[in-house]
Amino acid sequence: MPGELLTAYFKDNSLVKQHLDSYNKFIEFGIQGIINRVGVIQPSVEGFELRFGQVRLEKPKIIEADGAQRAILPSEARLRNLTYAAPIFLEIIPVFNGVERTLFSEVFIGELPVMVKSKLCYLDNMSQEELIEAGEDPADPGGYFIINGSERVLVSIEDLAPNRLMCTREKDNTLVTAKVFSTRFGFRARCVVERTSEGFLRVVFPASPKDLPLISTLRALGLEKKEEILAAFSNEKIIRNDILLNLELDTTTDRESALEFLGKKAAPGQAEDYRLKRAEVLLDTYLLPHIGIDPQDRLKKAHYLCKMAEHAIKVAYKEIPQDDKDHYSNKRIKLAGDLMEDLFRYAFQFLVKDIAYQAGRADARGRHLAVQTLVRPDALSDRIRYSMATGNWIAGQTGVSQLLDRTSFLSSMSHLRRLISPLSRKHPHFKARDLHGTHWGKICPNESPEGPSCALVKNLSLLCEISIGEDEKAIEEALAKLGVKM
Numbered sequence: 001m002p003g004e005l006l007t008a009y010f011k012d013n014s015l016v017k018q019h020l021d022s023y024n025k026f027i028e029f030g031i032q033g034i035i036n037r038v039g040v041i042q043p044s045v046e047g048f049e050l051r052f053g054q055v056r057l058e059k060p061k062i063i064e065a066d067g068a069q070r071a072i073l074p075s076e077a078r079l080r081n082l083t084y085a086a087p088i089f090l091e092i093i094p095v096f097n098g099v100e101r102t103l104f105s106e107v108f109i110g111e112l113p114v115m116v117k118s119k120l121c122y123l124d125n126m127s128q129e130e131l132i133e134a135g136e137d138p139a140d141p142g143g144y145f146i147i148n149g150s151e152r153v154l155v156s157i158e159d160l161a162p163n164r165l166m167c168t169r170e171k172d173n174t175l176v177t178a179k180v181f182s183t184r185f186g187f188r189a190r191c192v193v194e195r196t197s198e199g200f201l202r203v204v205f206p207a208s209p210k211d212l213p214l215i216s217t218l219r220a221l222g223l224e225k226k227e228e229i230l231a232a233f234s235n236e237k238i239i240r241n242d243i244l245l246n247l248e249l250d251t252t253t254d255r256e257s258a259l260e261f262l263g264k265k266a267a268p269g270q271a272e273d274y275r276l277k278r279a280e281v282l283l284d285t286y287l288l289p290h291i292g293i294d295p296q297d298r299l300k301k302a303h304y305l306c307k308m309a310e311h312a313i314k315v316a317y318k319e320i321p322q323d324d325k326d327h328y329s330n331k332r333i334k335l336a337g338d339l340m341e342d343l344f345r346y347a348f349q350f351l352v353k354d355i356a357y358q359a360g361r362a363d364a365r366g367r368h369l370a371v372q373t374l375v376r377p378d379a380l381s382d383r384i385r386y387s388m389a390t391g392n393w394i395a396g397q398t399g400v401s402q403l404l405d406r407t408s409f410l411s412s413m414s415h416l417r418r419l420i421s422p423l424s425r426k427h428p429h430f431k432a433r434d435l436h437g438t439h440w441g442k443i444c445p446n447e448s449p450e451g452p453s454c455a456l457v458k459n460l461s462l463l464c465e466i467s468i469g470e471d472e473k474a475i476e477e478a479l480a481k482l483g484v485k486m
Contacts, residue, residue, distance in 0.1 A: 016143030016416045018466040022337030023115040025468050030341045031055050034348055041352055043359035053091025060086050060114050074116050074146055075135030081149030085111035086120050092371045107371055110380030113388055117142025143416045144404050147388045151404040154336040158419045161332045163290045166323040167311045178312040184289040186345050191288050193308040195316050199242045201309050206286045209265035214309055215250040219258035220283060221302035232306040238317045239310055326431055328438035333466055346394045347383040354379040417460040425452040
């Protein structure tokens with residue numbers, strides 16, 4: 001009976017479905033989203049800018065030595081040590097003194113490695129006979145890339161969930177931290193509200209000064225009066241006591257004095273205007289960026305900090321248990337599409353800088369500013385290919401792209417369903433290596449290597465499926481229609 005169920009399940013579902021779905025989502029929405037967020041390039045040329053339009057990806061092609069272009073199949077890419085990649089074309093519209101030149105054209109901006117059996121691949125939807133004719137094994141599920149002739153798989157990375165509040169005890173239970181990995185378009189900021197054993201509340205975020213009091217931060221964000229601050233917290237006795245203690249210890253009185261206090265700590269010895277500007281940049285850019293990076297989002301950030309502080313106080317007084325970092329609902333898995341999105345964003349930033357540099361250079365030499373001559377496709381392609389070929393990803397991660405294990409069919413399947421943890425192999429991490437109850441049905445309890453990687457390298461269980469995420473705006477709209485107040 002279980003055999004029949006498995007056979008029926010795998011008729012419609014591939015073992016590498018998670019990679020294919022994730023990569024397809026990336027090519028359909030991810031690339032255009034990254035380009036839209038950049039939107040415009042403004043080089044150091046007066047009255048000239050470049051606007052980005054729609055992106056278009058073609059099926060994999062190869063340019064032969066004689067300049068001829070033709071389609072290429074995965075089997076040929078393997079035999080000839082080539083990269084199985086698709087050309088990317090982008091509409092770039094030149095704008096002179098606010099007037100769009102209608103003679104814009106699609107420009108070739110680089111190549112994107114194509115996942116075998118994805119929507120961009122020729123093997124997608126081929127019958128068994130067609131696959132055999134194309135030199136492929138009909139049982140091969142795809143889900144990997146071909147870079148310089150070698151098959152490489154992007155191994156999924158297991159990490160703590162972004163934009164999710166987690167509260168734990170640190171340093172022999174003397175410090176309680178409520179932290180959130182605030183993530184916005186690839187930028188990740190670790191924002192923390194700490195409560196010391198004396199009841200003092202501090203805020204820590206990237207580039208922030210040391211020992212920044214919570215009350216001063218709330219005042220700088222717009223909760224100025226004592227009554228406003230108290231109203232932002234619940235009326236529980238333990239919470240009120242801690243907040244009153246912090247209000248007593250605080251030296252600031254209003255928003256201006258709080259910004260001045262923050263500026264003095266962030267940029268000591270600088271002019272007053274610079275200090276205030278620096279304080280505002282810190283609050284807008286580095287504090288909880290997932291809520292927003294505009295000045296009008298500051299009050300939302302203040303209320304979110306209040307919720308974090310409440311959580312920390314309740315955990316300190318043992319009213320609620322601390323969060324479990326190893327619970328699988330507190331984890332997220334970065335699939336091939338997410339990893340490719342991070343890499344493409346990083347490589348595209350270099351291309352944008354290079355186009356701006358080339359435009360400035362051409363203008364200085366008195367050349368005509370033609371879009372075709374400003375774009376160097378290698379700026380994008382080389383960076384993507386380097387990371388895919390070596391496994392050295394952005395933010396210093398190594399071993400992300402690995403040579404596909406072809407020892408046997410089962411070893412290939414296992415490799416395509418592998419998960420790696422970013423934790424260091426050198427430290428014990430006993431808790432992280434333990435089998436957790438929430439792994440049931442998601443992670444295989446047996447398959448893991450021996451030695452230092454034990455239980456930090458895991459494998460998905462046979463019937464485990466991973467959802468690829470949904471756009472927040474669509475969910476917010478659906479909730480609003482149901483009458484949920486935001």
